[in-house]
Amino acid sequence: MPHFGFLRVATASPDLRVADCRFNTERMIEQMHEAESIGTELVVFPEMGITGYTCADLFHHETLLNAAWNALLVLRDATLNVFSGVYIVGLPVRVDGMVFNCAAVLKGGTILGIVPKSYLPNYKEFYDARYYSPASCALSNTIERNQETFPFGTDLLFRCENQPAFVLGVEICEDLWQPIPPSALQVIAGATVIANLSASNETIGKASYRKQLVQSQSGRCIAGYVYSSSGPAESTTDLVFGGHGIIAENGTLLAETPRFQRGGTLGAVDLDLDRLQRDRTQQNSFNDSRRDPALRKIFRTIPFSLTDVPREPTLIRIVDAHPFVPAEASTLKERCEEIFATQVCALAKRLDHIGRPSVSIGVSGGLDSTLALLVACKTFDALGEPRGKIQTLTMPGFGTTSRTKANAISLMKQLGTTSREIDIRPLCLEEMRALGHQPFGIPLGTHTPDSLTAILVNLPEERRHDLTFENIQARMRTNLLMNTGFVIGTGDLSELALGWCTYNADHMSMYNPNISIPKTLVKFLVSWAAENEFDGKVRDTLLDVVETKISPELLPTAADGSIAQSTESTLGPYELHDFFLYHFLRWGCLPEKLLFLAGQATFHAAYSPSEIRQWLKLFVKRFFANQFKRSCLPDGPKVGSVSLSPRGDWRMPSDAVAEAWLRACE
Secondary structure, three states: OOOOOEEEEEEEEEOOOOOOHHHHHHHHHHHHHHHHHOOOOEEEOOOOOOOOHHHHHHHHOHHHHHHHHHHHHHHHHHOOOOOOOEEEEEEEEEEOOEEEEEEEEEEOOEEEEEEEOOOOOOOOOOOHHHHOOOHHHOOOOEEEEOOEEEEEOOOEEEEEOOOOOOEEEEEEHHHHHOOOOHHHHHHHOOOOEEEEEEOOEOOOOHHHHHHHHHHHHHHHHOOEEEEEEOOOOOOOOOOOEOOOEEEEEOOEEEEEOOOOOOOEEEEEEEEEHHHHHHHHHHOHHHHHHHHOHHHOOOOEEEEEOOOOOOOOOOOOOOOOOOOOOOOOHHHHHHHHHHHHHHHHHHHHHHHHHOOOOOEEEEOOOOHHHHHHHHHHHHHHHHHOOOHHHEEEEEOOOOOOOHHHHHHHHHHHHHOOOEEEEOOOHHHHHHHHHHHOOOHHHOOOOOOOHHHHHHHHOOOOHHHOOOHHHHHHHHHHHHHHHHOOOEEEOOOOHHHHHHOOOOOOOOOOOOEOOOOOOOHHHHHHHHHHHHHHOOOHHHHHHHHHHHOOOOOOOOOOOOOOOOOOOOHHHHHOOHHHHHHHHHHHHHHOOOHHHHHHHHHHOOOOOOOOHHHHHHHHHHHHHHHHHOHHHHOOOOOOOOOOOOOOOOOOOOOOOOOOOOHHHHHHHO
């Protein structure tokens, strides 16, 4: 499988017998066999996994300490031909006459280093300070045993030489629960993946807080975080351990193992190190931490290399086909509520600022204008202003169908706005005459709008191309709107990305509440509004709008009056373009990686690799060619993590060349 910056990691909690080091290492080896079979490159075992965390005063017995160290050496040698990745195990180690709670990092028959626990809980059910010394008490920075020397200390980072984005830091259980965890200093020094070996017992409500801690720390650190906790085979004299495994990436939970599973658990997932690098590069304040001398800890770097392991070209990771649209119904509902509230709040502020004037909005019966109209209505409601101050115009042209026109008229009337219908065909016909334009090569002569329309609907498919004919209609509508008041824009993020808008027509307005909402999400917002904000005939009309084919309706209708101009037939599926847009803008994905990710995602419709490549090339071409339209966008609110505002998230020269990206698509 191509690398593409992915690192396969696993959290493991094997079966265990308290104080039986031989049994425990055998179970670890079994889980490493399993991890190797799926191409795992990092496995994290629980705190004190070689002995068990609940050995208590036995940690001061020479017999257990020697057994633990010998088991570590056996594990090191036994796994040389078992597991090709890096793995981390927990054990007690005596150094400088003290016992430390340690994590040993191993790779390819080598103990790369040993990291002691920094913070020892000694409250309520915990008595760590009874058994161990904190890392700060250590005098040595190496451990010498049987003529071997091993790096020792909290100042160790483990850097992969053949995957430079993989830099491993290690902390142990309580370390995470501190105001400034060791992992915070490790990531400032360059760590991208944090491993936590834990023995966190289960009490009511603790699991959710533990998960929250891991997610939050991965987000603050812009890192991958692999957390592995002791399982139910630990002693239950006083406590129960659930074997909670958690893997998070930059604030997002990627994987979680079930708790209380007898016999052990192993949970694997693919971290995207490219994403982490991208976010750290963009988020300049992250690196500002390095300017604080108190946070600039000097680390020793231990190099290692990973072995390429053949594996199936399938990610252990959900690649959402619709990244802008949450899959879970409750989350989608919550997201829609928040976005709609953001749009209303934004428009209300602008209208408040300019004295709450009347506004104008063009209503086509399509998704975008419908959403903008709903936002306008709720905004005027919030301001305590009558909806009659919303001047809605529907402006049927040569491609308008009876279905969209009927929906537009119904919405305008049902919502209580001041509505008006203006047939733009006569105006457009006069403009074409003034310009000497012959639409589709047809001399205008004495044609009326109706006679010309009758000819146009029967045009064969190969003749249905006339950009001037389309633009004249689009600009005519905007001209009429601009002469009636403060214009609310309707265009969405996907159209801006693809340049699917007419410059100084639907491209322009005084304020656009839809400006950072992608097409795939617009549809769900209108559906949500129908189910939650409106009822009766309005709801019925909204649901019909949702089911209408997406079209600008600028080219002639079909002979039967139905929509002949399908946007997605020309541009490709919006779900693909929104997928490309998200990964291109949010994560800066290489075209090769975009193709790979699209192949991993599950779309409602199946696309062949050649189709995905075809539409990606079109996306790249149009995205680069249409930056000039985005460079002069009207104001509008950012509602998600992706925006194309030239004043905020996206600044790009209009004459940038797409050649390198197009070559990569091949």
